[in-house]
Amino acid sequence: MRMIKTAVALAALMLAGAAHAQDKVIMRINFTPWAMHAQYYGGVAQGIYKAEGIDLEIRPPSAGQQNEVFIGTGREQFGVANADGFIRARASGVPVVAVMADEPDTPFSVITLKKDKYTSPSQLKGKKISWFQSNVKGLLEPLLIKGGLTRNDIEYVNVARGAEVQMLAAGQVDAVFGYHFGQALTLDMRGFPTDVMPLKDHGVSFYGTVIYTSEQLLKSNPDLVKRFVRATLKSLIWTAGNKEAAVAEVVKVSPDRDLKLETRKLEIIYGLYNTPDYAQRFGLMDDAKWQSSIDILGTESGDLAKKPTAKEMYTNAIIESLDEAKTLADLVKKVTN
Amino acid sequence: MTLTHAENAAQDHSTARNWRRSIERAGPVLLIVLLVVLWQILTRALDVPKFLLPAPTDIAKLMVDEWRLIQMHSFATIGSIVSGYITAVLFALAISALMIRFPLVERLIMPIFVGLQSVPKIAIAPLILVWVGAGIGSKILVVTSIAFFPIVINTMAGFKEVDRGLDDVFRSVDANQRQMFFRLRLPYAMPYIFAGLRIATTLSVLGAIVAEWLAASNGLGYLVLSGSFNFNTARSFAAIIALAVIGTAFFGFMSWVERMISWKREGSDSTTQM
Numbered sequence: 001m002r003m004i005k006t007a008v009a010l011a012a013l014m015l016a017g018a019a020h021a022q023d024k025v026i027m028r029i030n031f032t033p034w035a036m037h038a039q040y041y042g043g044v045a046q047g048i049y050k051a052e053g054i055d056l057e058i059r060p061p062s063a064g065q066q067n068e069v070f071i072g073t074g075r076e077q078f079g080v081a082n083a084d085g086f087i088r089a090r091a092s093g094v095p096v097v098a099v100m101a102d103e104p105d106t107p108f109s110v111i112t113l114k115k116d117k118y119t120s121p122s123q124l125k126g127k128k129i130s131w132f133q134s135n136v137k138g139l140l141e142p143l144l145i146k147g148g149l150t151r152n153d154i155e156y157v158n159v160a161r162g163a164e165v166q167m168l169a170a171g172q173v174d175a176v177f178g179y180h181f182g183q184a185l186t187l188d189m190r191g192f193p194t195d196v197m198p199l200k201d202h203g204v205s206f207y208g209t210v211i212y213t214s215e216q217l218l219k220s221n222p223d224l225v226k227r228f229v230r231a232t233l234k235s236l237i238w239t240a241g242n243k244e245a246a247v248a249e250v251v252k253v254s255p256d257r258d259l260k261l262e263t264r265k266l267e268i269i270y271g272l273y274n275t276p277d278y279a280q281r282f283g284l285m286d287d288a289k290w291q292s293s294i295d296i297l298g299t300e301s302g303d304l305a306k307k308p309t310a311k312e313m314y315t316n317a318i319i320e321s322l323d324e325a326k327t328l329a330d331l332v333k334k335v336t337n
Numbered sequence: 338m339t340l341t342h343a344e345n346a347a348q349d350h351s352t353a354r355n356w357r358r359s360i361e362r363a364g365p366v367l368l369i370v371l372l373v374v375l376w377q378i379l380t381r382a383l384d385v386p387k388f389l390l391p392a393p394t395d396i397a398k399l400m401v402d403e404w405r406l407i408q409m410h411s412f413a414t415i416g417s418i419v420s421g422y423i424t425a426v427l428f429a430l431a432i433s434a435l436m437i438r439f440p441l442v443e444r445l446i447m448p449i450f451v452g453l454q455s456v457p458k459i460a461i462a463p464l465i466l467v468w469v470g471a472g473i474g475s476k477i478l479v480v481t482s483i484a485f486f487p488i489v490i491n492t493m494a495g496f497k498e499v500d501r502g503l504d505d506v507f508r509s510v511d512a513n514q515r516q517m518f519f520r521l522r523l524p525y526a527m528p529y530i531f532a533g534l535r536i537a538t539t540l541s542v543l544g545a546i547v548a549e550w551l552a553a554s555n556g557l558g559y560l561v562l563s564g565s566f567n568f569n570t571a572r573s574f575a576a577i578i579a580l581a582v583i584g585t586a587f588f589g590f591m592s593w594v595e596r597m598i599s600w601k602r603e604g605s606d607s608t609t610q611m
Contacts, residue, residue, distance in 0.1 A: 063550075064550075064561075064562060064565055065565045065566075066565065066566050066567075066568060069388065069389075069568070073389065085566075088567065088568070089568060092388055092567070092568035092569075093386060093387070093388060093568075094386075094388060094568060128471075133562050133563060133565075133566035134566055155554060156554060157471045157553075157554055158471075158553060158554060158559060158562070158563075159466075159471070159551070160463070160550075160551050163463055163466065163467075163551070166467050167466065167467060167470070167471075170467045170468070170470075171470075172466065172467060172469075172470035172471065173470075173471070305568070
C-alpha cells in the first residue's frame with residue numbers, strides 16, 4: 001500500500017513538473033524593437049507567455065538573411081513579417097504559413113521631407129529612395145504607376161534597418177520607404193516635418209504584417225501554435241489598457257526609443273486595428289486580400305519565383321478556435337470609438 | 338650488370354619521387370574536386386532545398402545565366418576597391434613621409450592614428466554613409482579608412498628601421514634630406530611598405546563589402562545580400578566566388594609587383610652586424 005502511495009505521489013510530482021515545463025520558443029520580429037512590438041515585450045514582462053507554458057525569446061531581424069528562412073527550417077518557431085517579404089518567401093518554396101494577421105493593411109508609405117514639397121508620386125522621378133533588402137520592389141509599383149513612373153525611374157538605395165531616417169534627415173536620400181506611423185513620426189518628432197504618401201491611399205489592398213510559423217510546427221505541434229497565438233492575443237488585450245507600460249518594456253531593450261513617441265505610435269496602431277477585417281475576430285485573414293497582395297507583386301517583374309495561391313499563405317484555424325480573438329476584436333472597437 | 342641495376346633503382350626512385358611530388362601538387366585541387374562532387378551528390382540525395390544550399394551545378398548554371406549581372410557588380414566592387422586602395426596608399430605614403438621628415442608632425446598625429454587604428458572601421462562606416470551618402474564616394478571612403486592604417490604603420494616602421502651605420506655614412510657625406518629619403522629610407526622601408534600594402538589588399542576588399550552591405554545599389558556585397566533576401570542562395574554563392582577570385586587576384590598582383598620592383602635586402606648591407 002505504501003509503495004502504491006509513493007508511486008502515485010511520484011507520478012503526481014512528475015505531472016506537476018511536466019505542467020511547469022516551458023516550451024522554449026524563439027520569435028523573430030521584423031524590425032529593431034519599437035512600438036509595434038510592445039505587446040510581445042509587454043506579454044513577456046507580464047508573464048503572459050509563461051502562463052501558456054512558453055519561454056519566449058524575442059530576436060531582432062537578421063541583417064544578412066530573410067527571417068522566414070529561420071522559421072521555415074525549424075530553427076526558430078515564430079516570426080512577425082511584412083507581407084511582401086512573406087509572400088516572396090512562400091513563392092521561393094520556404095514552408096511558412098501565416099497564423100494571424102497583425103497589421104491588416106500595409107502601413108508602407110513614401111516619406112519625404114516637407115521642405116522638399118514632394119507630395120505626388122510623379123515627383124519621385126529621378127529621386128533616391130531608401131530601401132530595405134527585405135522588401136519587395138513590386139510593392140511600390142502601384143504608387144509609381146499612379147505617377148506615370150516605372151521602377152527604373154527611381155534609384156533604390158539599400159540601407160540597413162534604422163539608417164534610413166538619419167539618411168533622409170542628412171539629405172543623402174530624397175525619400176524613405178517606411179511606415180506612416182513609424183519613420184514619419186520619428187522624423188516629425190526630431191524636427192524634420194514630413195509628407196507621407198501611404199500605399200493604401202493609392203489603391204493598394206495589401207496585408208501589412210502577419211504572425212507566422214512553419215508548416216511543420218503547425219502540423220506536429222498545433223497545441224504550441226495555439227498557445228502562442230492565445231498568449232499573443234492576451235498580450236494585445238493587456239497592452240490595449242497599458243500602452244505606456246508595454247512600450248516601456250520596448251525601451252528597456254531599445255534605449256534609443258522615446259517612450260512618449262513610441263506610445264503615440266502604439267495608439268495609432270491600435271486605431272488601425274479597428275477595421276472591418278477584424279469585425280468578428282482579431283487576426284482573421286481572407287483569400288481576397290491575400291490574392292490582391294500576391295497579384296500586386298506578380299511574377300512579371302521577377303520579384304517572385306512563382307505565384308503562390310492565396311490558400312497556401314494562411315490558416316484561420318487557430319484564430320477561429322480562440323475566444324480571445326473575439327474579445328480583442330470587441331476591445332479594439334471600444335479603444336478607438 | 339650491377340651498375341644497370343643501380344641505375345634502374347635510382348630511376349625507379351626518381352619516378353616514385355616525381356609521382357609523389359605531382360600528387361602533392363595536385364592534392365589540393367583533387368581535394369576540392371572531391372568535396373565539390375560530394376556536395377553535389379549530398380544536396381541531390383538529401384533533396385536539400387535550393388534556398389538552403391544549392392548544388393554546385395545550380396551555382397555554375399546561375400553563373401553562366403547571370404554572367405552579365407555578376408560582371409557588372411564585380412566591376413562596381415573592383416572600382417571601389419582600386420579607387421579606395423590607391424587613395425589609401427597615396428595618403429598613407431604622403432603622411433608617413435611628412436612624419437619622418439618632421440618628427441613634430443609624427444608626435445602630433447601618430448597617437449591619433451594609433452587610437453583610430455584600434456577602432457573597428459565597420460563601426461564608423463554608418464557615419465560615413467550619413468556624411469557622404471550611399472554611392473561610390475562612401476565606398477571609397479570606407480575602403481580608404483580601412484586600408485590606410487596598416488600601410489602607414491608599416492611604412493613608419495620601415496622608415497625607422499634604417500641601419501644606423503648607413504645613416505651615419507649618409508650624414509658623414511653631408512647627404513641632404515631628399516637624398517636621405519630617396520636613397521636610404523625609402524629603399525630600406527620597401528619590404529615593410531609592401532607588407533603593409535599586401536595586408537591592405539585584403540582589408541580593402543573587406544571595406545568595399547562593408548560599404549556595399551550597409552548601403553549601396555550595386556557591387557558584389559549588394560549582390561550577396563540581394564541573393565539572401567530573395568532566397569536565391571545560388572546568387573549569393575556566385576557573388577562570394579567572384580569576391581574570392583577578385584581578392585586572390587588582387588593579393589597575387591601586389592605580390593607580383595613587389596617581386597618586380599622591390600629587391601631583397603641582404604643581411605650583408607647592414608653595417609652594424611657582428
